[in-house]
Structure formats: C-alpha cells, structure tokens
Amino acid sequence: MAPSPNTQAIEKNRPIVISGPSGAGKSTILKKLFTEFPDKFGFSVSHTTRSPRPGELDGREYHFTSPETFLQMVSDDAFIEHAQFGGNRYGTSIAAVESIASTGRICILDIELEGVKQVASHKTFPRPFFLFLAPPSLDVLEERLRARATDNEDAIQKRLAQAKVEMDFAERGEIHDQVVVNEDLEKAYNEVRRFVEERVGV
Numbered sequence: 001m002a003p004s005p006n007t008q009a010i011e012k013n014r015p016i017v018i019s020g021p022s023g024a025g026k027s028t029i030l031k032k033l034f035t036e037f038p039d040k041f042g043f044s045v046s047h048t049t050r051s052p053r054p055g056e057l058d059g060r061e062y063h064f065t066s067p068e069t070f071l072q073m074v075s076d077d078a079f080i081e082h083a084q085f086g087g088n089r090y091g092t093s094i095a096a097v098e099s100i101a102s103t104g105r106i107c108i109l110d111i112e113l114e115g116v117k118q119v120a121s122h123k124t125f126p127r128p129f130f131l132f133l134a135p136p137s138l139d140v141l142e143e144r145l146r147a148r149a150t151d152n153e154d155a156i157q158k159r160l161a162q163a164k165v166e167m168d169f170a171e172r173g174e175i176h177d178q179v180v181v182n183e184d185l186e187k188a189y190n191e192v193r194r195f196v197e198e199r200v201g202v
C-alpha cells in the first residue's frame with residue numbers, strides 16, 4: 001500500500017503512546033504536559049459504536065459510527081487499535097492520528113495494554129514511541145485508587161489484577177521504550193518530559 005502524504009506527517013511527528021495501569025497517574029501527568037506546552041500536543045478523536053450522550057458532538061468527543069462501518073474499517077486496517085467494552089466498540093483510526101500530525105502537533109495516545117500490542121504490530125502504522133507509567137507498587141496503587149474514590153470495591157480489585165498483568169508485561173521490555181515510576185509526581189513528570197523532549201523535541 002502506497003503511503004499517503006499524511007502517513008508522512010505521522011512519520012515526521014511520531015506519536016507518543018502512554019500506557020500504564022489505571023490509577024498510575026497518566027491523566028495527571030498528561031495534564032501537566034499539555035499545560036506546559038499548550039500548542040505542542042493533541043489527542044486524537046476515537047471512533048465508537050455507542051450512541052452519543054447529551055452534549056456530545058460527532059467528531060469532537062468521538063466519531064460516532066455504525067457497527068457495519070466500524071467492522072468495515074477493521075477489515076480495511078483503518079484502526080491502529082480497537083477493542084470492545086460493555087457491548088460497544090472503540091477504536092483509534094490512522095486518519096484521526098494523521099489529522100493531529102498534519103497540523104504539526106504530536107499525537108498523544110493513552111491506551112491500554114491490548115491496544116499497545118495492536119499498535120506495535122500494525123502493518124502500516126509507523127512505530128510510535130512507547131512510554132509506560134508505573135505506580136511505585138501495587139499497594140501504593142491501591143491507596144491511590146481508593147483516594148481517587150471513583151471506583152467501587154469490585155472495580156478496584158479488577159484494576160489491581162489488571163495492573164499486575166500490565167506491570168509484568170512492561171518489565172519484560174518487549175514493546176516499551178521506557179518505564180517511568182510515578183512515586184514523586186514532580187520527578188515522574190520531569191522524566192516523562194525528558195522522554196518526550198529527547199524523542200520529539202518540545
């Protein structure tokens with residue numbers, strides 16, 4: 001398949017994939033990065049088969065897509081990663097990443113482990129940079145999830161079990177270029193910023 005001009009944009013502005021257990025601090029650190037560099041980064045708009053909620057706009061929160069179109073896009077390899085949650089499908093399209101890269105911004109992708117594996121083995125998508133954000137330990141992660149107070153007990157236990165799987169995987173270094181441990185927030189933020197600076201400049 002011939003690369004489209006915008007795949008060249010992705011090659012020039014290679015995306016950064018940040019992954020790590022729920023509660024590791026990805027949103028907290030990305031918020032700091034976007035605040036410090038407001039014009040440098042962007043989030044892509046994902047596709048979903050779920051219905052829009054009140055106030056959500058097609059093309060802003062998500063590209064709202066029929067199941068048929070979604071499956072067609074899957075067979076066309078149009079997604080860099082896709083998954084099913086709660087009966088709905090979600091995916092990140094190459095085109096959505098291109099639309100960030102072609103404005104000269106670096107697309108930041110916050111995706112979970114299965115998605116990371118799909119991105120890393122995609123046939124045509126240029127390899128992004130992979131950063132893993134880890135909590136100092138599962139005990140600290142548990143404390144933070146409880147302090148965040150957004151999950152019930154069952155959800156916390158599921159997140160902790162999944163966190164162990166993700167941390168074991170990242171330690172093997174099969175995909176991730178670097179692991180940053182988020183113990184002290186400022187220190188972790190500076191490490192993430194250095195990782196980004198070294199790869200894409202800021």
Ligand SMILES: Nc1ncnc2c1ncn2[C@@H]1O[C@H](COP(=O)(O)OP(=O)(O)OP(=O)(O)O)[C@@H](O)[C@H]1O
Pocket residue numbers: 020021022023024025026027028029144145147148182183184185186188
């Ligand atoms: N270094 C830190 N020390 C103490 N608390 C922290 C630190 N970093 C983040 N937190 C807190 O931990 C909680 C989880 O962080 P956050 O919501 O950013 O995680 P996340 O990785 O984005 O999770 P999710 O994947 O579920 O969205 C938040 O309440 C946040 O304020």
